[in-house]
Amino acid sequence: MSAVRLLVLGVVRMHRQPTYGYAVRQELLSWRAETWTNVKPGSIHHALKQLAQEGSLRALGTEGSAKGPGRTLYEITDAGEAEFVRLLETALVSADMEELGAGIAFMDALPRARVVELLREQRERSEEIRVGLLAMIPEFPGRHVAPYSVDLLELWSGVFANLTEWTGGLLARLEAGEYHMADEPTVPNEPAAG
Template structure:
């Protein structure tokens, strides 16, 4: 899965229709160039590739101010489906250190509150299993023929898992308390897929 693919689909969906410059400007405002390495070239490449895959369609061409014309895109029904699948997969399964997880958190308001909570609770169960495994490796690593200093790697993994687990519990609590405007809330930017003409 590509964070760029998910982000571009999500921003086009959020706007209803958007051209590459709008997508780029929005993602820069999220600092996606830093945490997901989303560069202008990758945005335009994703737009063209997903248009060829029938996930996006061109809806209009705007004359450029002093450069090339701007092509506006919107999601097709297949594109909306792809967005929803990628978002759910990233929120429930992407490793915390991967940019896909950052993309999923950024686009999480496109889900209903109940769906987001279900996916995050699944992730919570996974974290608890990882934490248990890390503790077992720390306690038994030498018995399994691992060099003593390798236990520091297991401690690092355990620390990352513990911090991620704590953050996730907080996010779930905030969502349960009604924080953030989700897709099923009034005033949602992500409430429904764009209408097709």
Template sequence: MRADLESWGAHEWSNATSGSVYHALKSTAQAGLLREHETTPSTAGGPPRIEYELTDKGEQSYFALLREALSARDPRMDLLAAAVGFIEDLPRAEAVALLRRRAAAMAEWEASITAHLPPGTDLATWGPVGDVIGLWLHTARSRAEWTRNLLARLEAGAYRMAGES
């Protein structure tokens, strides 16, 4: 598992360490979201290898988290990165609809920021407050642009989505 996590660059986008992953798997199984299957004894003399599969409850939870991360205006970056990594688990139409919802939320956020600014505002003259507002606007615009780019790729047929052969 450690090699898989490292090859995925998980240290860059998650808080997972190899030890915490095993603990998380056991906790998730205890919560009824995963089912454990002991498969083969360890050739190195350690505990047997355990494989996990999602339970029905786990699958429902997984898809709820996936949908929320793809559609929310401001999910944590690690959640969004993981959701994009698993986007192919959704049908194309659903993924597109979720990302459209996210893009709309970004536009609403930008509009809510600019609605409070007087016409012709020069944020550079507002000191630190202007820089904070500039950060919000830049974040809203760059996240909206990223979302629109992903949407365009999906609409053009990128990826093999759930239900596609």
């Protein structure tokens, strides 16, 4: 759920003005977020309501509709801004692909040095997981273990090897100045950072 919460807060924040749940949903659909996260229309609306109940979003009112349910207008609160940053930083060090993907989607909301720091930590964590998985392989000889256990350990160590390598490439691009980050001045005709 934290990936959905991050995505919802990030999109509301990105709009820089009060927005409807439908607009949040449309934005995430335009990103094809359902292909790289577990976000569904129902989870978006549930997250909006829950974040409003918790005080991270403020519901500004609901307008009626003859065609369906009323539309509620939301804006992010100071508490929501803090929650967004907390979720974003947690996502950028996560080895969970869905959370990490949500973090990458909004990494430009942080200063460059902070993103580099967090992604270095994520890369180290992924490498530690890969090494740990490979270290388990010698523990699995014998007939009492499922015959595919070693294959699964090799599969997951390969996933984390790829994640480690991919993160290294992203870090190199960030360190070379690629992407516009929150602590950098906006260039004319360039959209502001998320």
